[in-house]
Amino acid sequence: MSPQAKRSSVIHTSIPDAGSAIDRNIPDFPIAQLSDEEKYFRTYKAPPYLEEIEDEVRKFIDYHATHTGKKVALITSGGTTVPLENNTVRFIDNFSAGTRGATSAEYFLENGYAVIFLYREFSLLPYSRHYSHTTNCFLDYMTESNNKIEINPDFADEMLMILRKYKKAKDSNSLLVIPFTTVNQYLYTLRSIAILLQKVGSKALFFLAAAVSDFFLPQSRMPQHKIQSQSTGKLIIDLEQVPKFLRRLVDNWAPSGMIVSFKLETDSSILIDKAKTALDRYQHQLVIGNLLQTRKKEVVIVASNDQSHWIKLTDEEVKENMEIESLIVPEVAEHHEKWISNHIKKEQES
Numbered sequence: 001m002s003p004q005a006k007r008s009s010v011i012h013t014s015i016p017d018a019g020s021a022i023d024r025n026i027p028d029f030p031i032a033q034l035s036d037e038e039k040y041f042r043t044y045k046a047p048p049y050l051e052e053i054e055d056e057v058r059k060f061i062d063y064h065a066t067h068t069g070k071k072v073a074l075i076t077s078g079g080t081t082v083p084l085e086n087n088t089v090r091f092i093d094n095f096s097a098g099t100r101g102a103t104s105a106e107y108f109l110e111n112g113y114a115v116i117f118l119y120r121e122f123s124l125l126p127y128s129r130h131y132s133h134t135t136n137c138f139l140d141y142m143t144e145s146n147n148k149i150e151i152n153p154d155f156a157d158e159m160l161m162i163l164r165k166y167k168k169a170k171d172s173n174s175l176l177v178i179p180f181t182t183v184n185q186y187l188y189t190l191r192s193i194a195i196l197l198q199k200v201g202s203k204a205l206f207f208l209a210a211a212v213s214d215f216f217l218p219q220s221r222m223p224q225h226k227i228q229s230q231s232t233g234k235l236i237i238d239l240e241q242v243p244k245f246l247r248r249l250v251d252n253w254a255p256s257g258m259i260v261s262f263k264l265e266t267d268s269s270i271l272i273d274k275a276k277t278a279l280d281r282y283q284h285q286l287v288i289g290n291l292l293q294t295r296k297k298e299v300v301i302v303a304s305n306d307q308s309h310w311i312k313l314t315d316e317e318v319k320e321n322m323e324i325e326s327l328i329v330p331e332v333a334e335h336h337e338k339w340i341s342n343h344i345k346k347e348q349e350s
């Protein structure tokens with residue numbers, strides 16, 4: 001089976017899809033309640049490229065179900081945007097660079113998973129993250145000698161190691177990357193992939209590291225063209241709450257998959273309680289809590305109301321550029337192994 005088949009056309013999610021004209025006749029649905037996420041999907045159009053993505057994901061899942069039997073991790077990464085105009089000039093974004101997701105994807109691949117990487121277009125990707133968006137210009141990694149370009153010896157060893165891992169993932173068709181930009185694209189694509197992953201049952205793992213918008217601008221209030229600065233000099237934006245999709249993911253879209261969400265806070269005094277509340281509300285398997293300020297060196301794993309523990313890098317490990325995901329991923333994979341064996345046991349007993 002050849003590596004991931006080339007996409008027939010490059011899918012760009014960051015170009016506004018003004019063609020899907022907004023329909024102001026569609027009534028605004030009330031503030032999102034638990035039961036309203038399905039109304040959301042009835043009200044808002046799917047991205048025009050969704051069917052093409054579903055075909056790719058279906059082929060990827062079928063390949064691994066048939067040829068490798070690998071566990072499949074859906075990793076979401078980067079931040080969703082909230083467009084403020086249909087012909088989008090302005091949008092609400094967030095800080096997420098996609099480091100958590102892209103780094104975790106590498107460790108899941110090293111832990112034997114096939115990975116579907118649902119990421120914010122132009123945010124960090126596994127492997128290339130080491131050389132893109134960094135302070136070093138990519139040209140610094142090269143030198144010239146005898147009129148030929150060469151890899152700068154200072155970086156050659158590390159680059160060779162990363163190149164080998166990248167090629168191994170690619171040649172084994174173990175990594176499928178899928179872009180999103182807006183929160184609408186994210187929600188539709190997440191739902192499609194989750195439903196397709198039902199084919200692998202408990203061997204599916206959802207690692208939701210994307211920074212998902214909590215609020216969005218409904219179509220009925222979205223201007224068609226660039227917002228003109230008013231004489232009042234004020235821009236008042238009236239947002240609605242994004243549907244609570246996690247509940248739907250747990251109950252319907254991925255009833256057998258293991259689901260890990262991340263809880264992001266900036267106030268350490270509420271982090272653990274908020275993570276426990278999320279686990280209690282959505283009844284999924286793990287919440288990984290992290291603070292914006294310290295997310296690269298410590299996280300708290302919340303497995304149930306009375307089971308939580310911190311993973312922290314020591315100062316020494318931080319100095320050695322150790323990646324906390326190298327500790328998070330094996331622990332999540334261990335939880336997933338238990339999840340799978342419990343499922344097999346239940347199936348045998350039923």
Ligand SMILES: CC(C)(COP(=O)(O)O)[C@@H](O)C(=O)NCCC(=O)N[C@@H](CSSC[C@H](N)C(=O)O)C(=O)O
Nearest residue numbers: 096097098099100209211212244245246262263264
């Ligand atoms: C985004 C970061 C902090 C990583 O940062 P980068 O490495 O720079 O990318 C990630 O670790 C994280 O916390 N991701 C999850 C952030 C997030 O949006 N969490 C939501 C839960 S998922 S969105 C769930 C939705 N609101 C609902 O309730 O259904 C929250 O805290 O509320």
